[in-house]
Amino acid sequence: MTKSLPDNLFPERIRNLICAISKAGFFDRSALIGSWLMPIYQELYGTRYVLRTMDIDFAVHIAHTKIAPRADLNQCITDLGFVDYFTADGMQRFTGGGYEVEFIGQRAGGRDKGFLSVPEWHLTAMPLPFINILIDYSTTTMLCDFSIRFPVPEAFFIHKLITAQKRLSDNKRMKDIEQCSVIAKIINDDRLQQIIHNQRFSKATKKYIALSCAAIEFPLHRIGM
């Protein structure tokens, strides 16, 4: 486990949310992902990136679709004052004070899988590829005496290298590339190569990684590709 985070690292609403789901055991195997990782990386690794979105994303570990319920996070999050709603395509989200909370799970197989049911937490999650990289290569730290799991920078970096090129929006692609260039400064090459070698990437995914590396002038040999 890495060093503790200061209590005031996150806005109060986000801190309360993180602590509440941590208390339920969510971070035993699931993780915080997205742009709200950057304050953690800044605190623990010295990166500097101040832009933040209003989305709070969590990668949820889905062990088995028939696993016994462990906690009702739906109720837990709405008890904190968040409002739950469903988007036009059936994805569950929570909103509170302008923040939007979403749960994302590893997509097994091809596209058009709809939403993922997570009975362990009484939630539904959006299926996306490569989420397992963020969960499998993660570590924990402490926030207000609660444990919080997050992907190691190398896992976040690889994930962003891939997803940046899959973005439909130029705005989001630029943001991803910018985050990659910031994280590149603290990358441990051995850990990076270990993660890459444990993945089975398609030719298309390797091409995405190469394109993103070129965009931030990150040498491919450091990745081991």
Add this chain to the structure above:
Amino acid sequence: MKVAEKDNVVQGMLDDEYVRCLDVIKTLQAKMESYPKGALNIRRKKIKDKEYIYYYLVWREGQDVINRHVAADNLPELQKQIADRDKLRNEILAYKERLAYLKKLLNKSVPGKKHD
């Protein structure tokens, strides 16, 4: 200095946030349609030294004010629905305020408001 004009990434994030706020407001307003309108009204009536309490849901339809009696059994559910509806309304308000702020930054129009 308008930061949004100087940095494409920031400009992009603000644009995305503007669209997100619009989407969320639309979704929350649609969700609000499924909640009851009006407020809970309590009437107390004293008959032969005994006080009776009656609950009514009160709402306006055009020029008319409608009162609908609520049975005691249905009261807790209705109170919860009204509380949830008010939570939704406050959330929509927060998003509309955010939208107005983004409008100033991006010099965009806000739906439902008069243009400058």
